[in-house]
Amino acid sequence: MSADNVLDMLRQEPYNATVENTLWYRVAGARAILTWLAGYPGTSWQERWLASPAAECPRRWSEQGHLWIAAATKVKRRGTVQSGLLALAGADVIRLPLQWLIGHRSAQLREFVEEARDPAGFILLKNGVGQQQWTTRSGGKARLALTRILLAKGGGIADITVGDALEYDAALRQAGASSTGGAGTLYYAWLRELGGLPGDAPTTLRLLGRATGQLTCEQLVDRHGVANGPIRGLLIDYLEERRHRLDYGTLDNLARSLTRNFWSDLERHHQGIASLDLAPDVAAAWKERMRTRVKRRRRPDGTVEEQVVERADRALQMMAVRAFYLDIARWAVEEPTRWGPWAAPCPIKEAEVQDGKRTKRVKARMDQRTRERLPALETFARAAADHHRHLTACLEALRAVPPGAQFTVGGSVFVRSKNGGDCARDATGTRVHLDLAEHRAFWAWAAVEFLRHTGARIEEMLEISHHCLVQYRLPTTGEIVPLLQIAPSKTDQERVLLVSPELSDVLSTIIRRVRDPRSGAIPLVAAYDYEERVWSPPAPLLFQWDRAGERSCMSGELIRRSLGEVLAFIGLTDATGQPLDFAPHDFRRMFVTDAIRSGLPPHIAQAIVGHSNINTTMGYNAVYPTETIEAHRAFITRRRVLRPAEEYRTPTDSEWEDFLGHFERRKLSVGTCARAYGTACIHEHACVRCSLLRPDPAQRERLIEIRDNLIARITEAEQHGWIGEIEGLQVSLAGAEAKIRQIDDSSRAPGPVNLGLPTSRQS
Incomplete structure (x- = not known):
């Protein structure tokens, strides 16, 4: 199109502005830019734009663009030039790359593109997501992402593909911005929810390239740099042989033990080593290095502090190496051609992998941790509920006052942000996102109640879905009882728990929280298994939350941080004055201890918590001093039965006086x-x-x-x-x-x- 035709198009709908002054600025700026671009080679305005210096960097255009235009035309105002570029890009005369758009800021960009480019598509999208989410801060970021994609790729909302979303995500990361905060991927959730993407499109962008996924055995070995080629091949073959009997997390740890902690360490300290038959001095030196490790901690000033500490998993590391040698020796008998050349004496004796003292120390430390926290469990649970009620009251009070107004809740003074969001500043001036704080407080309460009533692992809790709630009719009475189906986690053993009235109240509260108010159904979200490094199919998970407008599964880190906020709210301390923190696994140990103390048989407790060995269950049971005292008192009672009865009669007055006089008679001259x-x-x-x-x-x-x-x-x-x-x-x-x-x-x-x-x- 000629310059005159482009300007005539900008004066017509949908590109024209309702305000005449605004339209004049856009047309004047567009005329000046087209006049300036006419001096560059190309058969289209896009080719001329790419040939100009403006295409190199958005910052350079922002700082010098109006000077370039002023040298070729009479237009000198910077605002006029920026309005002209906005009009040309919105009318698809010039397509600006994603990197260029991310680096260029314009206050009118989003509104102009929504009105000029595919207005029907934006209206349909707005009606689908709702007015409330459309106007939030995260919704604004999602709309900005859509406008940038349309300006860079052309077309309308229905023309956006998964590839366009991936390209925008890559451009964000290349520009140093983060799209993992929820708002950066909310637009993708909108498009998929409204059917704008193919049915087989991933449920979230995090499914595509965000997680590393499972590595091959070759990649597991090469990431730690094994220099010797034959040994590298042996380690890969060994892992391939064992991977079918191990889960991925165990395989990953085994590869790290054999490569980084064993063979790579030998290559660093013994140049040219190429045999598994280690000399005694080489094996002894490696064992000595395995006793300690370097612990690094970053100081507030940015420097790194290094500290040599004792390696807690030394026995496990040596056990992996010993199993490596013994497996090769056993396989050499079955396949001598393949494994026979590598068979060598094991440098680790059986006694070196049996660390009974460490096991007892860990058991004692865990028992003491349980004994300290079990008496405070009810207090912590009440504090979690009070913390959530307090933040709920703060959020309701914030939404009841106008922006910039002051409000008080429970003696705490806040000032609502002037932009009208759910943010406020407390008495110290700290900015608080009360909506997010209320979210975390609710899920902290839900996690505490769920874990202490079920004894489940945290990964099992996060995988609980609406489908896990089942009913069972008792064959004797015909009564229907609710059951909770725990998905296989650590031991791959599925189990079913009886839902108590307390747990039923918690689950019903969670379901009301996550239910979609429009459809009444629980949204489907995909969860990432950090142990297996795979994404699970979309399911109605109960532990999901509104992550800046996008439904997302929860992580263990979020739960731990939420529990820390409850601890800060109540200020609970131990006997030494240190914070009495509660980890998610503490609730599992307290559940087992309280159940066995209450008379539940250990083998029943083993089935409830899903242990494959009853010794593991008894290891969770913390022995209390009261149990020892009661057992001792029972022993004394049994022994008194065997003693003469007169020894336990009430003493006479003369006998008591003689006993007291004994202490006077014991005093001597020296x-x-x-x-x-x-x-x-x-x-x-x-x-x-x-x-x-x-x-x-x-x-x-x-x-x-x-x-x-x-x-x-x-x-x-x-x-x-x-x-x-x-x-x-x-x-x-x-x-x-x-x-x-x-x-x-x-x-x-x-x-x-x-x-x-x-x-x-x-x-």
Whole structure:
């Protein structure tokens, strides 16, 4: 089209503006740009635009474009030039690349394209998503994404393809922007929900290239850099041989143990090594390196702090290497041609992989963690409910006041943002997204209630769908009871749990929360299995949330962060004053412990929590001191039955006075006698010799006199030849010296330590 034809088109619907002044600026700017582009080679306006310097960088156009136009025309105003470019791009005279559009900012871009380019398609889309979501901040970002795609690719809303969405996503990431926050992919969810994409299109853009997916055995080995070619091939063959019997997470850990932690480490410290038959010094050096690892922590100033710590999984790493050697030795018997050349003596003995002390330490630490948290479980659960009610009240109060107004909830003062969103600033000036905070508070409460009533793993909880709620009719009474079907997770064993009234209330609240208000159905979302690195088919998952307008499954990290916010709300601490944090797996351990303490047989608890070994279930059971005390008291009761009955009668007054007088009679001139009540002195009151004498420090001088007297008497006896008395005097002398040393040692000991008095946490 000629320049005159283009300008005539801009004066007509749907490109013309209702305001005459706005139309004049657009036409004047478009005329100036076309005049300027006419000086560049090309048969179309698009070719001339690409040949101009404006196509190189949107920032350069923004800073120098009006200067280029002013040099060729009389138009000098920057706003006029920008309006002209907007009109030309909206009329599809010039197509701007996605990278160019992402780097160029225009306040009128979205509204102009919605009115000028496919207005019917935008109206249909708006009616489908609803006015409320259409006008939100995330909805605005989704509409901006659609306008950018239309300006770059042409056509209307119905012409957008999955490839266009992927190209826009790649352009965002190349420009340094993130599209994983929900709003960046919301437009894709709109298009798919309204049928604008093919039926086999992925449910979300995160299905396409966002997750790494499962790697091949060759990729698992090559990511850690094995230099020796034959050894590399052996490791790949070994993993291929075992991958059919392992889940992907276990295979990934096994590959890391054999490559990075074993063979790659040997190659770094022993250049040229090429055999599995390790010399004793090489094997010993590797075992010594495996004892520790380097822990890196980034400081607030940006520097990295390195600390050498003991490796907690040392036994597991060595177990993987030992299994590697033993498997090859066993396979060499069955396939000598394939595995025989690699068979070598295992450098790791069986005793080196049995770390009983570490197992006991872990068990003790986990039991102590359970004992600390189980008494506070009800308090934490109430705090989660109170936290959600508080944030719900804050959100309702925010929506009841106009933008920029101040409101108070529970003594906390907030000021609503002036843009009218669900954001506010607290008394410290911190910006708070109350809608997101209320979301996290609700799911923290739901997670606490679900986990503590089921004992499920967190990954099992996140995979619960509406289809998992089933009914069962009792054959005896005909009563219908609700059941919860737990999908296979760690042990691939499906199990069914009875839904208690408390759990039923939680599940019904969750269903009301996630149900689509328009259709009444629970939206279908796809979940990503971080262990298997695969996406599950779309399902009506219960733990899903509105992620900036787009329905998305929850992650374990979101649940953990939400539990941390509940802890910050209540300020719960342990005996040392440290925060008493609750991890999702703590609820599983507390569930098992409380069930067994309440009388549930261990094998029933094993079936409920889905353990394949009852020893694992008993490992979750924390033994409380009360159980030990009660068992000891029962033992004392049984022993008393065997004792004479008169030993347990009430003492008479004379017997009680004699017992009290015993303590007075134990006081001696040089200390106190520690003999038991009712026993006679076996040393005939030779107290200096007796080991039961507790010398009084104030009587040290007297003991020194006794010692000197004994030395003098021994000297006299030796002079007169009294052999019989010398032996007895030497025994008394040794006793006196021992008592003096005892006093001296006690005087050098540190002073008494004030242990304090126990107080309640509230006081």
